[in-house]
Amino acid sequence: MPDKASEERRNVVAEIAAVEIVETIPSALIILDRNLNITSANRAFYQTFRTSPDETEGSHIYELGNRQWDIPALRTLLESVIPHRASVEGFEVEHVFPTIGLRTMLVNARKIFSPGNIDGSILLAIEDVSEERAARAESKRNWQLTQSIVDTIRDPLVVLENNMTIVTASKAFLTIFGITEAETRGRRVAELGQHQWDVPALRHLMEKVLPENKPIESFEIEDDFPGLGRRVFNLNARKISQPGNHAHRMLLVFEDITDRKQRERDALTLANEISHRIKNNLQVIVGLIAYETKWTAAPCVPGYKAMQARIGAIAQLYDLISHSSRGPTIAADSYLKEIAKTMSASLLGNTTGITIDVRAEALEIDPDLAVPFGLLVNELATNAIKHAFPGGAGRIVLSVERVGDQIELAVADDGVGMLAKDPAKPAEKRGSDYVAIFVRQLGGTIVPSIAKEAGTTVRIRLPHLLAPPGNVGLAA
Numbered sequence: 064m065p066d067k068a069s070e071e072r073r074n075v076v077a078e079i080a081a082v083e084i085v086e087t088i089p090s091a092l093i094i095l096d097r098n099l100n101i102t103s104a105n106r107a108f109y110q111t112f113r114t115s116p117d118e119t120e121g122s123h124i125y126e127l128g129n130r131q132w133d134i135p136a137l138r139t140l141l142e143s144v145i146p147h148r149a150s151v152e153g154f155e156v157e158h159v160f161p162t163i164g165l166r167t168m169l170v171n172a173r174k175i176f177s178p179g180n181i182d183g184s185i186l187l188a189i190e191d192v193s194e195e196r197a198a199r200a201e202s203k204r205n206w207q208l209t210q211s212i213v214d215t216i217r218d219p220l221v222v223l224e225n226n227m228t229i230v231t232a233s234k235a236f237l238t239i240f241g242i243t244e245a246e247t248r249g250r251r252v253a254e255l256g257q258h259q260w261d262v263p264a265l266r267h268l269m270e271k272v273l274p275e276n277k278p279i280e281s282f283e284i285e286d287d288f289p290g291l292g293r294r295v296f297n298l299n300a301r302k303i304s305q306p307g308n309h310a311h312r313m314l315l316v317f318e319d320i321t322d323r324k325q326r327e328r329d330a331l332t333l334a335n336e337i338s339h340r341i342k343n344n345l346q347v348i349v350g351l352i353a354y355e356t357k358w359t360a361a362p363c364v365p366g367y368k369a370m371q372a373r374i375g376a377i378a379q380l381y382d383l384i385s386h387s388s389r390g391p392t393i394a395a396d397s398y399l400k401e402i403a404k405t406m407s408a409s410l411l412g413n414t415t416g417i418t419i420d421v422r423a424e425a426l427e428i429d430p431d432l433a434v435p436f437g438l439l440v441n442e443l444a445t446n447a448i449k450h451a452f453p454g455g456a457g458r459i460v461l462s463v464e465r466v467g468d469q470i471e472l473a474v475a476d477d478g479v480g481m482l483a484k485d486p487a488k489p490a491e492k493r494g495s496d497y498v499a500i501f502v503r504q505l506g507g508t509i510v511p512s513i514a515k516e517a518g519t520t521v522r523i524r525l526p527h528l529l530a531p532p533g534n535v536g537l538a539a
Contacts (some may be wrong), residue, residue: 091189094175099124102184111191111346113162131160140172141185143193150174155192166193182348216316223302223313227251227271230312239319241290252315259286265298272300272313283320288476295324345378368410369445376437390529393433395470396423397531399461402440410448416456423463427530432505436472436528439501443474443521446498451478470528471510475520 091108093101100123109115114128124141125133136156150173157167171188219236221229232247240256252259252269263286271277279300288294297318304311352371356364380398403419411417428436440461447459462473502509502523510522 088188091191093119093124093187093189095124095187097184099185101127105412108189111163111189112160113458128162131158131162135171140170145385166191167196168192169349171179179370211319218316218318219317220314221247221252223252223315225311225313227269231349236317239291240288259284259288269300269313269315273302273311276302278302292323294319295321339381342378342381345374345381349375349378372406372410372441372445373438376402376441377434378405380433380437392427393430395426395463396421396427398428398433398437399423399440399463402437403444403461405446406441406448409513417452417459419444419459419461421461423461424465428463428528429530432528435504436525437503439498439505439523440474442473442497442501446477447476447519451476453479463530466524468529469524469526472523472525473520475518477518480517480519
């Protein structure tokens with residue numbers, strides 16, 4: 064059996080190890096005897112409470128310093144709880160300490176026993192959680208302020224966690240969609256109602272808001288909503304964060320645009336109806352001109368037909384508008400095809416060998432400039448018909464393409480060509496002042512081209528022809 068000296072050495076070693084461990088722990092530690100006198104404390108205790116071993120060891124816990132530990136809550140812990148329990152976890156004490164002010168301390172207590180001490184001691188671990196509690200209180204105040212702002216906004220909105228679950232919903236949201244806060248908290252937006260918000264495209268966008276900081280702008284959803292009927296909503300989303308907080312959330316706002324969309328549809332219907340009537344009136348004029356050409360003198364017939372083609376180009380514009388469901392803009396490719404068809408009918412007839420083809424990108428043009436644009440195309444194509452094909456056969460190609468933020472119009476033929484000293488003005492050399500007028504009206508420029516013996520191409524850059532973003536005007 065081990066002798067008494069060996070056992071004492073082991074106890075000494077164990078005591079030294081225990082002291083080293085106690086000094087290493089960052090929390091403030093003190094040990095009390097059964098009478099609540101302080102037998103020892105670690106360095107963290109002295110640093111936290113700005114005291115010294117001489118002032119501490121041997122003192123009764125309640126008499127320490129300026130009696131700052133004589134706290135009713137601590138008395139309850141030491142005198143009522145500890146005698147009946149082996150340990151206490153997370154006992155919170157808030158007190159104004161003379162040396163460090165108002166602090167919140169988290170106290171953990173445990174009975175400990177050592178050889179020769181059958182009564183045991185009390186180990187108190189004291190952790191200063193003042194900053195954590197203050198931060199929690201500040202976060203709570205901020206959240207209450209956020210909730211107040213959320214409830215003040217008239218548009219329905221929700222705040223989402225990064226897993227897309229709802230943290231909170233505004234009163235407007237709860238009222239409009241007829242649900243309770245308990246029914247929304249912790250649920251995903253896609254799960255609400257009859258899953259109207261479970262749209263793959265929306266889900267894809269929402270998944271990018273937080274990690275990639277990509278906001279959602281005016282994502283439109285139209286559906287039947289319980290209790291609301293057919294409604295249209297614009298969805299906008301932003302990442303929101305709080306300074307000093309690494310957690311990020313998403314603010315998702317629902318804007319009810321049903322009435323606005325209906326007004327837009329009504330305006331579009333009215334514009335289409337008006338355009339249809341204008342087109343019919345212009346077609347009547349075209350018909351009257353065609354009738355007059357049968358009885359007019361031969362030298363006047365080309366002039367009548369040219370006028371017929373010009374009015375026909377305008378009529379086709381209004382025909383496009385009257386059949387459009389895309390709003391106020393004009394599709395350049397469709398417009399050119401209609402102009403080509405009208406010119407073929409009015410100027411070429413069925414006996415000519417001249418054909419008009421269209422090669423155009425699907426571009427949207429400003430309706431306010433569509434009339435001079437159509438007339439410009441008509442004049443260039445008419446000039447080609449008049450001068451490029453003395454043999455009565457050939458091909459004309461109408462094309463538009465995007466060049467940067469401009470549109471380039473090109474009218475090309477495979478006719479006899481034109482050699483000119485000033486290639487920058489091919490249209491004027493061919494006897495048409497209308498081309499120059501329409502180019503100026505559109506704010507465009509004629510692109511210089513090399514004159515060739517076979518074929519002619521006229522290119523015109525139009526910087527203002529593209530439909531402006533968000534155009535809501537009526538084409539008329």
